[in-house]
Amino acid sequence: xxxxxxxxxxxxxxxxxxxxxxxxxxxGHRSVSWYQQTxxxxxxxxxxxxxxxxxxKGNFPGRFSGRQFSNSRSEMxxxxxxxxxxxxxxxxxxxxxxxxxxxxxxxxxxxx
Amino acid sequence: xxxxxxxxxxxSVPEGAIVSLNCTYSNSAxxxxxxxxxxxxxxxxxxxxxxxxxxxxxxxxxxxxxKSSKYISLFIRDxxxxxxxxxxxxxxxxxxxxxxxxxxxxLMVKP
Numbered sequence: 448x449x450x451x452x453x454x455x456x457x458x459x460x461x462x463x464x465x466x467x468x469x470x471x472x473x474x475g476h477r478s479v480s481w482y483q484q485t486x487x488x489x490x491x492x493x494x495x496x497x498x499x500x501x502x503x504k505g506n507f508p509g510r511f512s513g514r515q516f517s518n519s520r521s522e523m524x525x526x527x528x529x530x531x532x533x534x535x536x537x538x539x540x541x542x543x544x545x546x547x548x549x550x551x552x553x554x555x556x557x558x559x
Numbered sequence: 560x561x562x563x564x565x566x567x568x569x570x571s572v573p574e575g576a577i578v579s580l581n582c583t584y585s586n587s588a589x590x591x592x593x594x595x596x597x598x599x600x601x602x603x604x605x606x607x608x609x610x611x612x613x614x615x616x617x618x619x620x621x622x623x624x625x626k627s628s629k630y631i632s633l634f635i636r637d638x639x640x641x642x643x644x645x646x647x648x649x650x651x652x653x654x655x656x657x658x659x660x661x662x663x664x665x666l667m668v669k670p
Contacts, residue, residue, distance in 0.1 A: 451602075478656060490603075490647065490660040503657050537602055539658075546591030546610065546655030550602040 451551035472540030565661030
């Protein structure tokens with residue numbers, strides 16, 4: 448079974464721009480969560496989508512948003528990029544029946 | 560104080576040693592406990608998953624959860640240089656949808 452895939456793998460943007468990241472979960476998984484990883488703050492939860500509905504949201508500003516499609520694929524959008532948004536953005540999927548979450552390789556975003 | 564505390568290391572051991580990694584937590588609502596391994600510039604890889612208290616063994620890895628002490632452990636037997644990575648503990652409540660991570664312990668296994 449294929450794992451979680453994320454595109455693009457690397458991205459360079461400038462302050463003020465916006466960015467969209469994509470995640471395809473493991474086949475059959477209906478829940479997709481997004482996390483931000485930085486050296487200073489570690490791994491932090493952004494939000495979770497299940498059956499196209501956002502079920503939970505972490506403590507991030509409204510510039511961070513997401514959505515999920517009917518095929519469970521998910522996108523995350525960050526508007527008005529700031530230097531501090533430079534991070535590894537990770538997507539994780541699970542069936543929804545258990546707590547096991549499987550991570551993708553991440554998208555490394557650099558904001559200049 | 561963070562909800563999940565983990566010694567950042569680095570922890571350096573010789574090849575073949577038994578490694579003990581630990582996390583403490585403060586939220587008694589946590590029910591799912593996981594250990595992930597993360598190599599540099601890669602995504603976290605799920606190693607062990609435990610629901611509630613108890614022990615779980617998988618090959619060279621053993622995970623222990625002591626909810627009364629709010630303490631979880633990961634043991635690695637016969638450690639290999641390929642085990643050199645950052646190990647992250649993670650946990651969530653019964654909904655299982657939002658993981659809270661420790662800061663990670665960097666492990667180095669010397670040949």
